[in-house]
Amino acid sequence: MPTLKINDQEVTVEQGTTVLKAAAETGVEIPTFCYHPGLSAPANCRMCLVEIDGGRGPQLMPACYTQAGEGMDVKTDSPTTKDAQKSVLEFILLNHPVDCPICDQAGECTLQDHYFDYSAQPSRLRHTKVHKPKVKVLGPNIVLDAERCILCTRCVRFCDEVTETHELRVTQRGDHSEITTFPGLDLDNKYSLCTADICPVGALTSRGFRFKARVWNNKRTKSVCDQCARNCSTFVDTLRNDVKRVSPRTNEEVNSWWACDEGRTAFKKYQEGRYLKGVISHEGTTNELAPSDSYHRLGSQLSQTVEAHGGEAVGILIHPSWSNEDIFVAAQFAMEAGFSLYVGGRATDGYEDNILIRGDKNANRYGMNLILEAMGVKHGGVDSLAAAIEAGTIRTLLILDGEHALPESVITSIGQVEKVIALAAWQTPILDAAHVIAPTRLVYERGGTFVNFEGHIQRFHKTQMHDVNILSPWHALSTIARAGGWDMQYDRISDVFAGMAEMVPRFAGLAYQELPDDGVTTVQAASTGAV
């Protein structure tokens, strides 16, 4: 446990802690470029040089690499340190094109920030700058501007250490050094967009986000990715009510610093075919319906079927990617009315690796199982749904969310159901069979909670808003139930959560408004039936 002085302030840290972390503990910030907490520290950018007196007199040492030692005297604001930082920045900026106006990183650029904080001097270069490839496509998601690169090698280390796909390397020497892919390789791993995130400058940029918006105009909201059972914490950046970018939010318990490309680009597939009105299909013609009218239509359809054939005749296909609140309200509705509950959902056997991506593409299967188990709702899978349809017991089928990966045979048997109604946010082929479709909100337009495959519950927030009359699934279901004559009095999501916390023992003691940004682990060990 060495004790050292940082700017004359004594601090005791664990053996093996770097000076950088020790300084961070005392609240002193040391500028860095190449250092990233999730990667090894090569100390090649030299930005973190600070004056350290380890007993042999003061000398400049990289703070990100130097371990704290007993009796060290670290000075981060001495003239020597300041001069070193200024000189390092001048070197880094020597061949930098300073094309901030057209650079996507401008506004969240470490080089810009450090320049203003530690250098702020004009260039003294009187020669032509070194030119390097400008718009070099490295892979499906990443484009490189080699001139802007400061050769911190974060991206190279990311591909070596995190994804272990080894696509990137520094070639050439001196001021001709540049990042490139190995011959024949593309930067096409499942996490390639993370290299754009960790790039401290605008050298690696996302092809999807490129030139779409300036970052300072974006509104940033904390959210959670719903594309697999991992539930990566994310930031969703919106501009004029339009999702522009999804980027990982540091959450050590779930996704550390990373997120996969698929989850981050998923918002694009929801941009087309969005339902903003209710739809009624009748003998080949379709009519539009106001959202509130469509909820009433669904409610009356359900109550008619129940009156004529009993609750068993209504099948309700729920989605395990829906939030806990949505599933809870759906399950309660099904119990109240005696509907038969079936669980659909996205594929469960997709691509899987041991970094982040889970094979089960449903965000909240764990939470759904917790709720259904605690409530004791009888439920079946898609096969039993098909069997029930064949047997003719299902007169009306309520499909919740159209994004179900169903076998071909099930889809055909759904087509045989007398009345198919749906509550969905966007158009999918399954909904072609639906007679009435009521709109609901996309995951980006609503708030809620997910429980990931490890039992970690996280809250996601509303990032955009299209139409206040379109309701979140739980609210829509509550409205539908009321329209059908059932007693469902949920109008606030915190009430839904409170009701759920009462019923589900694993949620006991949690409150919707008080969930921390990083979420809470609801479980001691994985004991319940998480798939």
Next chain:
Amino acid sequence: MTTLILYALLKIAGFVLGYVMLTATLLTWIERKQSALAQDRIGPARASIMGLRLGGLLHIPADAIKSFTKEDFIPDTPNPWLFKFAPVIAFIPAFVMFAVIPFGPGDLIISSASFGVLFILAVTGISVYGATLAGWASNSSLSLLGGLRAAAQMISYEVTMGLSLVGIFMVYEDVNLQNVVIRQGSNVLNWGIVTQPLAFFLFLAAVIAETKRGPFDVAEGESELVAGYFTEYSAMRFAMFMLGEFIAIVGVSAVLVTFFLGGWQVPGLEETGGWYTVLQVSAFALKTWFLCWLQLMIRWTLPRFRYDQIMHLGWRILLPLSLLNVLVTGIVLAIIHG
């Protein structure tokens, strides 16, 4: 008998329709052009017939066409009849005033009534009804305020107007206007402006206030009341208010000429008849025009008085001064006639 009627009609047509109407119509243009020149502007110059602009003179027919063709808007008022009638009340008295004004020697006066001065005072008193009723019938707070101001102002200044003329009666010992003019004679030193200088200024201030023109135009008060009592008026009814105002300018100028500038008298010219009469009628016309010009000039020189200043001026300065004028005139006359 028939010739008498024809002669009277000829006098009315020549004097009232010919001279007065022409002057009033021209004044609508002169006011705009004169104010422009006094303020280093160009003034009306846009109206043209095939490129011919005549210095903006064509704005007169343009205004006439516009007034006749514009929508005649009548606001939602409980008194539409009063609303329609108010411009007429404002318009007619301005005309009637000319009945007792001598525009030449002998019988060149439409009605040689012996109560001439009283008639003028009565008629100017009536003219304010136009403004007040317009303000009342418009059913608008701005119009009502304008009408109220007009009424209060009229009451305040009518006293001064009447009292300042008392001195004239005392000096010339008659209320028939033709006799007042004759008594003034062709000697300039015997004219009202010399014998009654204070009364001239008092009367001038009072009649400007009576015609509700600047600097006494708070009844319109654009900056506060939009357009005062005729805010709600448009088209020909609005034009009647405007025309009435200009006729009143000619009217008060003619009254001023008659009382203070020797009427139709030409200095040094004792004889009448024939070409002398023509000369004397022209002298009357020129004097009236000069006073019209002076009134316009006053309006475009002085800033508008505040309402309390008007009341202060009327009751606490002009009224005592006019009483003083009567007193001093009486003393002086008593000494002279001794």
Next chain:
Amino acid sequence: MTATVKKVERVVPDLAMKAYVPAILEGLGVTTRHFVQNLGNLVSGRKKSKRGTEEIATIRYPDEKREYPPRYRGHHRLMRREDDQVRCVACFMCSTACPANCIYIEAGEHEDPTIEKFPVRFDIDHLVCIYCGMCEEACPCDAIRMDSGEHTKPKYSRTDQRVHLVDLLERGGPSIAKQGGRFS
């Protein structure tokens, strides 16, 4: 620091001032002088009087127009490169600096890698614009200017006041500033 106090003599009105009449006559003299002078000029067709001071200040606007001063901030224009392409690189500096939020830009990727970024849409809503010149000030490449010397003309609809890229470019000309700074 002590406040500097300047004592002003209170004007005590004398009788002549209170009577208004001398002041009124003086004022009448001024207006009459102008009237007579301008009338004389009008009749004789002179533009200036002999003293050269009194002059009609107004002009017949649509027929004759007054030159705007060289620094007048008028209708925006977008400057062009040597090859007539738009100089703007869609950096959004102008729309960021704009206090009225009247500039809407959509950026696109240019085929030429040396240009990279250019505006696909560049709209300025002239009904929202306050003509402060902040956009000119913020522009890093002399692309947007307000020196057209024209004011924004009234139009018949609100949407017509939203000026688009093509219109802004038509007003623009070549700029002598070097694209990309001093050293490239």
